Structures are given as structure tokens and as C-alpha cells.
Amino acid sequence: MPNIVVIGTQWGDEGKGRIVDILSEKVDVVARYQGGNNAGHTIIVDGKTTVLHHIPSGILRQDKISIIGNGVVIDPKFLLEEIDGLRKSGYPVSSANFKISDRTHVIMPYHKLMDKARESQMGNNKIGTTGRGIGPVYEDKVARRGIRVSDLLYPDYFADRLKSIINQKNIYLKNVLGIEPLDFEHIFDDYIEYGKKLNPFITDTSLLLYDLVKQNKAILFEGAQGVMLDVDFGTYPYVTSSNSGAGGVCSGTGISPKIIDTIVGISKAYTTRVGEGPFPSEIKDGFGEVLRKMGNEYGATTGRPRRCGWFDTVSVSYSIKISGISSLMLTKLDVLSDLQTIKICTGYKYKDQVLKDFPSNPNVLSSCKPVYEEVPGWRSELSDINDPSDLPQNLMNYLGKLEDILETQISLISIGPSREQFITLKNGLLN
Ligand code: GDP
Numbered sequence: 001m002p003n004i005v006v007i008g009t010q011w012g013d014e015g016k017g018r019i020v021d022i023l024s025e026k027v028d029v030v031a032r033y034q035g036g037n038n039a040g041h042t043i044i045v046d047g048k049t050t051v052l053h054h055i056p057s058g059i060l061r062q063d064k065i066s067i068i069g070n071g072v073v074i075d076p077k078f079l080l081e082e083i084d085g086l087r088k089s090g091y092p093v094s095s096a097n098f099k100i101s102d103r104t105h106v107i108m109p110y111h112k113l114m115d116k117a118r119e120s121q122m123g124n125n126k127i128g129t130t131g132r133g134i135g136p137v138y139e140d141k142v143a144r145r146g147i148r149v150s151d152l153l154y155p156d157y158f159a160d161r162l163k164s165i166i167n168q169k170n171i172y173l174k175n176v177l178g179i180e181p182l183d184f185e186h187i188f189d190d191y192i193e194y195g196k197k198l199n200p201f202i203t204d205t206s207l208l209l210y211d212l213v214k215q216n217k218a219i220l221f222e223g224a225q226g227v228m229l230d231v232d233f234g235t236y237p238y239v240t241s242s243n244s245g246a247g248g249v250c251s252g253t254g255i256s257p258k259i260i261d262t263i264v265g266i267s268k269a270y271t272t273r274v275g276e277g278p279f280p281s282e283i284k285d286g287f288g289e290v291l292r293k294m295g296n297e298y299g300a301t302t303g304r305p306r307r308c309g310w311f312d313t314v315s316v317s318y319s320i321k322i323s324g325i326s327s328l329m330l331t332k333l334d335v336l337s338d339l340q341t342i343k344i345c346t347g348y349k350y351k352d353q354v355l356k357d358f359p360s361n362p363n364v365l366s367s368c369k370p371v372y373e374e375v376p377g378w379r380s381e382l383s384d385i386n387d388p389s390d391l392p393q394n395l396m397n398y399l400g401k402l403e404d405i406l407e408t409q410i411s412l413i414s415i416g417p418s419r420e421q422f423i424t425l426k427n428g429l430l431n
Pocket residue numbers: 008012013014015016017018039040041042043044295299300331332333334335414415416417
């Protein structure tokens with residue numbers, strides 16, 4: 001198996017977790033490289049649903065090594081609960097199959113308070129974050145006042161660092177956000193305890209990956225969020241605070257770009273978005289709500305209703321180009337099965353032009369109106385189909401149309417949320 005990167009091409013929730021679960025059967029290692037517990041990756045195996053937030057989706061397969069790379073941010077209490085939940089569901093998590101980079105930054109209580117308070121103060125300009133402290137922890141990482149998970153293993157060093165950081169944070173929390181100051185002792189005691197519990201998993205995962213590559217082990221890099229939420233290439237400022245595109249893999253794990261063999265993009269057969277920000281192909285009439293119900297589009301992390309729209313080739317094409325995606329895997333085709341016609345957004349009308357390239361400016365983007373092509377639906381049940389030759393012709397036409405516009409092959413489709421509900425169309429792991 002080649003070393004693969006799997007990334008979302010839209011605004012997250014494309015079904016990355018369930019595709020990684022399928023692909024991970026054939027790799028040795030699954031590594032997350034960015035994001036934190038803002039992610040929610042759903043996998044259904046034998047009728048049992050698991051939602052993973054920090055831990056790579058390979059953890060459901062016992063013989064795989066799951067790695068949290070240095071580019072990920074962790075909420076230690078939440079992560080310990082996630083480990084506990086997996087163990088209770090019968091999925092072993094041990095120092096043999098789960099590793100955390102010693103350089104991983106830690107979400108502190110003030111990060112979560114700052115995230116929520118800023119969002120509520122921004123009113124109409126809010127981003128609609130998950131409230132998990134993601135923006136503030138990445139800010140602190142870049143500002144060089146972050147806490148890394150290995151800091152928790154050295155009490156004197158951690159105490160010294162935390163004291164000076166808490167002093168600064170308390171001034172900000174009290175005077176700018178109007179929040180009660182935090183107590184050093186309390187946070188120190190809690191985080192030292194989390195450090196002790198996480199210690200068995202903490203290691204230099206960049207060196208571990210180097211060794212695994214040398215042993216010819218196959219590695220899958222699991223993206224969180226999607227390219228449209230990437231801090232550089234997404235719909236800034238309505239994005240997350242990390243590089244969710246393929247560019248984040250090397251800085252988020254410490255591997256060389258030379259070891260990546262192929263990059264696979266995951267798209268939903270339509271589009272969803274949680275939180276604020278421009279979304280040109282959003283369905284604003286009552287049908288948006290109907291699609292939400294048909295697709296059960298509620299956030300796996302926050303439970304918020306997802307905004308729903310048609311497949312947008314302008315944004316997905318951009319994601320393909322900037323991430324070097326060589327094949328697409330398309331999820332949730334079954335959700336469209338009852339529709340008489342299906343729309344595909346093929347361009348954006350902006351003033352008197354039709355844009356085919358994704359605009360970078362949010363002001364331009366929010367004035368864009370979608371240009372649609374309509375194709376007939378297939379109006380038949382898909383969930384029991386195993387053989388690609390049994391797929392309805394109109395579905396094949398829909399896929400063919402997307403392939404033509406995106407100039408990228410669709411190698412796999414999923415037709416239901418369970419592990420076995422997918423159909424391979426082509427070898428998607430070739431370069
Ligand atoms: P991720 O964040 O990209 O891993 O995606 P989420 O887990 O947040 O959201 C995807 C949702 O769609 C989950 O509820 C999955 O169980 C579900 N899902 C994934 N693939 C399919 C599919 O082919 N059909 C249907 N009906 N549901 C799917």
C-alpha cells in the first residue's frame with residue numbers, strides 16, 4: 001500500500017472518518033496531523049456507532065498504530081474520556097497502538113473560555129466555532145506561549161511556565177472579556193494528573209514515523225475539517241486555525257513530503273457547512289431543511305444543524321488543485337436517491353461575470369450567486385448494491401458529469417453509513 005493523505009474537500013463532515021476506516025484496513029499506521037476535538041469523525045461497524053474527536057479513525061482496527069501528530073491540539077481531559085469510551089466499547093487503546101507526539105499543544109481552560117466569550121462578543125460577526133478553544137490554542141502556539149503535552153511531565157518547568165502565562169491570561173480574561181480570573185493551583189494539579197495518565201502514549205512521533213517509513217510500513221494521514229476551512233486556503237476568516245489541506249501533513253507530523261505517494265479527496269454528494277461564513281450553493285428555501293433531514297445533517301461534535309446545499313464544483317475544484325488530489329471518494333449518494341432532479345453548481349455569477357475559479361475574498365464570495373446545471377436523479381434505492389454494474393445509469397451520469405468538470409476520477413462511492421456500504425469504481429490509490 002502507498003502512503004496516502006485523506007482530506008476533506010468541502011467544509012468538513014464529508015465522511016472522512018468512515019472512508020479512513022475503510023482504507024485503514026490496508027495500512028499499518030493512521031496519523032492525524034492537525035485540528036483537535038473540533039473534529040467529529042463517525043464510523044459505524046456492526047451497527048455500533050463511534051464518533052472520534054482526537055483519535056485517528058484507525059483505532060477501531062486493533063493491529064494499526066494510531067498517531068496524534070505534533071500539529072494536532074489536544075484537550076487532555078476530553079482525550080482521556082475518549083480513550084475510556086473506546087475501551088468501554090471494546091476497542092483496546094494501549095501504548096502499543098496509540099501514540100501522542102511530545103510536541104502536541106494542549107488546550108487549557110482559558111482557551112475554551114476565550115473562544116466562547118469572544119464568539120458571544122462578536123455578535124453578527126462571529127465565526128460559529130465549536131467552542132473547543134481551537135483558535136486560542138493555535139494562537140498561543142504561534143505566539144510561543146503555548147503548553148506542549150510533554151511540559152506536563154516536568155512539574156517544576158510546567159509550574160514556572162503556567163504561572164507566568166496565567167498571570168497574563170487573567171489580565172486579559174478580567175479586563176477584556178469580563179471573566180473571573182483562573183486559579184493557578186487548580187489548573188496545575190489537574191494538568192499534572194492528565195500528564196501522568198497520558199505519559200505512556202507520549203513519544204517523539206516524528207522519529208517513530210521515520211522508523212516506520214524505513215520499515216516500509218504504509219501510513220495514512222487523516223485530515224480533519226476540509227480545505228474550505230483551511231486557515232490559508234479556506235473561506236477566511238470563517239475557517240479553523242490549522243492547515244487542513246495536504247500542506248499541513250508535513251509540518252503536522254514531521255514527515256518528509258517525499259514519502260507521500262497519493263492524496264485522496266473526500267466529498268459529500270452535496271455540500272454542508274456548520275457555523276457562519278459564505279456558502280454559495282446553500283439551499284435557502286425549505287428544501288435545505290428537507291435535505292438536512294434526509295441526510296441527518298447535524299454536527300457530530302456540537303449537534304448543531306448543518307447548512308445544506310448542492311455540490312459545488314468551483315470550491316471542490318479549488319481544493320483538488322491546491323492539495324494535489326488525484327482521486328475523489330464521494331459519500332452519501334444514497335441521500336439523493338429520492339430526488340427527481342439534482343443540481344450541480346458549475347460557476348459563480350459575480351456582477352456580470354461567471355467565475356470558474358474560487359475567489360479568495362469573502363466580500364466577493366458572499367455576493368456570488370450559484371450557476372447551476374440540472375441532471376435527472378436516479379430514483380432508486382442504493383443501499384443493497386454491491387456490484388458497480390448494478391448502479392443506476394443516471395447515478396453514473398451524475399458521477400461522470402462531476403468527473404468531467406473536476407477533471408478528476410471518482411474512485412469510490414459510499415451508499416450508506418455502515419462500514420461495508422461502499423462501492424469501489426476504480427483504483428483510487430494510484431498517483
Ligand atoms: P467526517 O467529519 O468527515 O468524518 O464526517 P462526520 O462523521 O462528521 O459526518 C458524516 C456523517 O455522514 C456521519 O453521520 C456518517 O455516519 C454519515 N455517512 C457517511 N457516509 C455516508 C453514506 O454514504 N451515506 C449515509 N447515509 N451516511 C453517511
